[in-house]
Amino acid sequence: MADSLLLEIGTEELPASFVVPALEELQRALEEKLAASHLTHGAVRPLGTPRRLAILVEAVVRRSPDLRRQVLGPPVKASFAPDGSATRAAEKFAQGHGRKVADVLRVQTPKGEYLAVDVEEQGKSAEELLPGLLSQVVHGLTFRKSMRWGDVEQSFARPVQWLVAMYGTSVLPFVFADVRSGRETRGHRFLAPAPIALPHASDHAAALERSHVVADVSVRRERLHRAVREAAARAGGVLREDEALLDEVTQLVELPCPVVGSFEERHLELPAEVLVQEMRSHQRYFSVVDGSGKLLPRFVAVSNTPVRDEALSRRGYEKVLGARLTDGRFFFDQDRKTPLAARVPELARVVWQGQLGSYGEKVERLRALAGWLGREAGLERLLPTVDRAALLAKADLVTGMVGEFPELQGVMGREYALDSGEAPEVALAIAEHYLPRGPADALPTGDAGALVGLADRLDTLAGLFALRKQPTASTDPFGLRRACLGVIRLVLGRGLRLHLGRALDEALRLLLPKLPKADLAAARAELLEFFRGRLRALWTDSARPDVVEAVLSAGFDDLRGAEARVQALGALVKTPGFLPLAEAVKRAVNIVEKQGSDIQGDGVKEALLELPAERALHAEALAAEGRVSAALAAEDVRGALDAAASLRGPVAAFFETVRVMADDKAVRENRVRLLRRVARVFACLADFGRIQVDAGGEP
Amino acid sequence: MAALLGGPPTDVYFQDLILTLQKHWAAQGCVLMQPYDIEVGAGTMAPATFLRALGPEPWNVAYVQPSRRPADGRFGENPNRLFQHHQFQVVLKPSPKNVQALYLDSLRAIAIDPLAHDIRFVEDDWESPTLGAWGLGWEVWCDGEEITQFTYFQQCGGFECRPVSAELTYGLERICKYLQGVDSVYDLEWVRGVRYRELFYANEVEMSTHAFRASDASLLFSLFDAHEKECQQLLRQDLPLPAYDQALKCSHVFNLLDARGAISVTERQGFIKRVRDNARSCAEGFLRARARLGYPLLATKWTVGEQPPALEGAPASDFWKTVSFDKKAEPPRRG
Structure with missing residues (x-):
């Protein structure tokens, strides 16, 4: 009734980062196509190595089921002329299905009456359906970067060498990139070079295992991890765990074979980050530490081949690393001959961005902006540290070590700062001003680094927006999204007081000498819109999109306040009283918007308040205003929202008993002003008009 | 040993x-x-x-x-x-x-x-x-x-x-x-x-x-200009091979200037572009010349290693049959 389906695309060595995404796409596309062809199946197992993308689908049915379905034609209205004769549309539809118009059905749909026919579709055999289906799946695969090879028209991540496509014992014939599918797979490149003919699709796993290939990504990763841990233990230490390196090395080998090596003990004088960086980024070696986490002069390299004599390749690995570390030591020793502060003048010669000038100029702006931010945040006591750290933040860019290993920027700054006798908190701030490097990266542990980092990012954002170099949908060469998210995370995560608008104004002001002709007002508006987009993306992960939108519309100059409002409002919308509150506020806002253009101000004349409900609302609104601003001043957003929400009853009573559109003009205007007053109590918290009351409120 | x-x-x-x-x-x-x-x-x-x-x-x-x-x-x-x-x-x-x-x-x-x-x-x-x-x-x-x-x-x-x-x-x-x-x-x-x-x-x-020390930077700058000029005038005469020699000389002179520290960071991109423009023009001139000769090496069937036949559509090289260098029209490029 059912049998296994195997697809394997044999390739030349794929980039390590391509394998997992390609397998995910392969699985998704294949499952979609199988579903569309009504071929039900069992478990789906993706398998991938540097040389193959494969997928095994168990228990694919032998035939798709016979199907009966209704096909809709044109509406009846358009199918017959006034004289009752069939129109061309009706004739064509009937003919298309081999019928006469008279034999066509009429069916009622929500959109009206339509012509229709019942179509019987015979099921097809899997062997008939699968070749075309697999061909589509393979042709449809995409990669971050594709290439062509030989005289072949098609492209792929790397050249395709073989295709295995089998259903049970049968080959499913199709062609991709001038390769015909067959039943021959390949084992390990060096240990099992001959093609291996598979009798049955399900023989794949065992054949590969025999041929020295561990095809399952998670199995290979697990084996690699265990083998590397054991190797580290053999080297007399513990593996320095490194998930990203483990992922990468998993896709660099078909058969993980760890080899332990060592380097000269004197190299341990280099900063640990330098040693780890050298080993992992350049050589893909794992580091080994002792029980206390201190680096040992050992490494674990992972070979793809169990070589005949381990000593031979070990010597090779050691030689390469030794040469690199010797180079590193050379730079390290050279760099330390110059105090870090003495390098600052050199930054004037390093271009940061064409029109925005040198790093030297950027550093001057950093000092000014970081100091300003520190005063804004009430962190005056940190100012000397902040200023020194800002001055030295970029000085390591002109050191030999960072020139050779750009990824060590900040780390080397810290090391050289300490070596030059700078205060430890300055050194820490230099290293930490680059944090967070990405969405998952840690934040600075100190406020000085956070302030310098904020200044750096705000200066970059302001400068490039003023130059109209904002990111597009597909490109962000200056990493402005990351910079923006960095600002947000720094402010929220470190709990810094900051008025975003004022900070952007200050950053733009400092850039003015460089940008005499830029339209700074436009840049400011676009920057705020950019921040709004980042905040929306960040917060809608955990909050309702309409709540986020409502809060953002009410303003986000105070990022921490806005975040608190999202949380508080998110909780409030779930309460039973929210629906009538939101409706009452919306109603008030609507009236104000409709009438408000002619009626200025919110000064309510008490003498004109005629009815008890309006007098009550006025009193309550005044009280709520006071409590909301007091709560906001105390950064108690929940309290502010509760205070505003207390107006629910009085507003409802008002609408029940008071006619806003009174005949007397003065009374009417006074009532609109009262509602405006009420609306303003809410407006500083959220734009209630954007909250979908039916979506989440539980009435 | x-x-x-x-x-x-x-x-x-x-x-x-x-x-x-x-x-x-x-x-x-x-x-x-x-x-x-x-x-x-x-x-x-x-x-x-x-x-x-x-x-x-x-x-x-x-x-x-x-x-x-x-x-x-x-x-x-x-x-x-x-x-x-x-x-x-x-x-x-x-x-x-x-x-x-x-x-x-x-x-x-x-x-x-x-x-x-x-x-x-x-x-x-x-x-x-x-x-x-x-x-x-x-x-x-x-x-x-x-x-x-x-x-x-x-x-x-x-x-x-x-x-x-x-x-x-x-x-x-x-x-x-x-x-x-x-x-x-x-x-x-x-x-x-x-x-x-x-x-x-x-x-x-x-x-x-x-x-790093001994070259005469001002001479090198003028050599760069001279080789570039010669490259361009040779291209105008449909001589892409000698033109390419001049492009190579430009490239080497640029490297010498770069090593001498005579080119500022801002000027650097400009020089690289000039070298690239020369190389591109030579590439185009070379393609034009080979097309004019009727791509003589095609007749040799000169191949190395396994060259499987095209099974799916035409070979990629058929692309050039659709390219005409007769007119002034730019041949198709990407990027």
Whole structure:
């Protein structure tokens, strides 16, 4: 009734980062196509190595089921002329299905009456359906970067060498990139070079295992991890765990074979980050530490081949690393001959961005902006540290070590700062001003680094927006999204007081000498819109999109306040009283918007308040205003929202008993002003008009 | 000699390495070219690679290319970095289906046995802003050391490569250091009893001194302008080959100026663009000239390795049948 389906695309060595995404796409596309062809199946197992993308689908049915379905034609209205004769549309539809118009059905749909026919579709055999289906799946695969090879028209991540496509014992014939599918797979490149003919699709796993290939990504990763841990233990230490390196090395080998090596003990004088960086980024070696986490002069390299004599390749690995570390030591020793502060003048010669000038100029702006931010945040006591750290933040860019290993920027700054006798908190701030490097990266542990980092990012954002170099949908060469998210995370995560608008104004002001002709007002508006987009993306992960939108519309100059409002409002919308509150506020806002253009101000004349409900609302609104601003001043957003929400009853009573559109003009205007007053109590918290009351409120 | 091979010690002198590689690739059907006689920074820049990677014609060559990189000069004091090193360059067009196997055979020929060493193909994207060229492939690692650049050319001089060439660039000094088990390039034995130091040390010192200290920057600037002008006027006369020589001279002069620190960071991009524009114009002129000649090498059926037939549509090289160079119209390019 059912049998296994195997697809394997044999390739030349794929980039390590391509394998997992390609397998995910392969699985998704294949499952979609199988579903569309009504071929039900069992478990789906993706398998991938540097040389193959494969997928095994168990228990694919032998035939798709016979199907009966209704096909809709044109509406009846358009199918017959006034004289009752069939129109061309009706004739064509009937003919298309081999019928006469008279034999066509009429069916009622929500959109009206339509012509229709019942179509019987015979099921097809899997062997008939699968070749075309697999061909589509393979042709449809995409990669971050594709290439062509030989005289072949098609492209792929790397050249395709073989295709295995089998259903049970049968080959499913199709062609991709001038390769015909067959039943021959390949084992390990060096240990099992001959093609291996598979009798049955399900023989794949065992054949590969025999041929020295561990095809399952998670199995290979697990084996690699265990083998590397054991190797580290053999080297007399513990593996320095490194998930990203483990992922990468998993896709660099078909058969993980760890080899332990060592380097000269004197190299341990280099900063640990330098040693780890050298080993992992350049050589893909794992580091080994002792029980206390201190680096040992050992490494674990992972070979793809169990070589005949381990000593031979070990010597090779050691030689390469030794040469690199010797180079590193050379730079390290050279760099330390110059105090870090003495390098600052050199930054004037390093271009940061064409029109925005040198790093030297950027550093001057950093000092000014970081100091300003520190005063804004009430962190005056940190100012000397902040200023020194800002001055030295970029000085390591002109050191030999960072020139050779750009990824060590900040780390080397810290090391050289300490070596030059700078205060430890300055050194820490230099290293930490680059944090967070990405969405998952840690934040600075100190406020000085956070302030310098904020200044750096705000200066970059302001400068490039003023130059109209904002990111597009597909490109962000200056990493402005990351910079923006960095600002947000720094402010929220470190709990810094900051008025975003004022900070952007200050950053733009400092850039003015460089940008005499830029339209700074436009840049400011676009920057705020950019921040709004980042905040929306960040917060809608955990909050309702309409709540986020409502809060953002009410303003986000105070990022921490806005975040608190999202949380508080998110909780409030779930309460039973929210629906009538939101409706009452919306109603008030609507009236104000409709009438408000002619009626200025919110000064309510008490003498004109005629009815008890309006007098009550006025009193309550005044009280709520006071409590909301007091709560906001105390950064108690929940309290502010509760205070505003207390107006629910009085507003409802008002609408029940008071006619806003009174005949007397003065009374009417006074009532609109009262509602405006009420609306303003809410407006500083959220734009209630954007909250979908039916979506989440539980009435 | 200290040999660190798995088997018995072998004498692999520098020139043996060259001879063995030449023999291997000659046996596959490659033409053994001689080094190009104009300064280049890499074997890729020699016309036997850069220009021949363009258009539909087959091309299979191997040659040693002394490669000058003024900024890499270290006055003979660094054991790894050189003003001039030697590349063994192989270009196979169209890239044969078994090009990796042919390459691995060449390693076996120079006594690097993949069962005795950790041989790996590690992703490496190659791009040359001065040539308007890019390709994808790998750096080939032998026990963690990069011994070869392996690239499938995708674009050259701004033109799509159809068919695609495979370019193998062996770093001869590195491989030989590995085979001879020495730490410094100057300790390599070129032939029994004659070391790299005796042959090239003085060259490194003088060339580095020239590049970093002794060159006349203002003369170099005027040379750059002059070669650029000559390149352009030769192109106007439909002489892309001599024009390309002038483009190469521009490139070398630029490298000298760069090493001298005579070009500011802001000017740098401008110079690179001028070099690239020359290279692109030469590429276009070369394609035009080959089309005018009727792509003579097509008739030779000159191929190396496995060349499977097109099973799905037309071969990629048929693209050139649709390209006309008769009119003033720009031939199609991408990017």
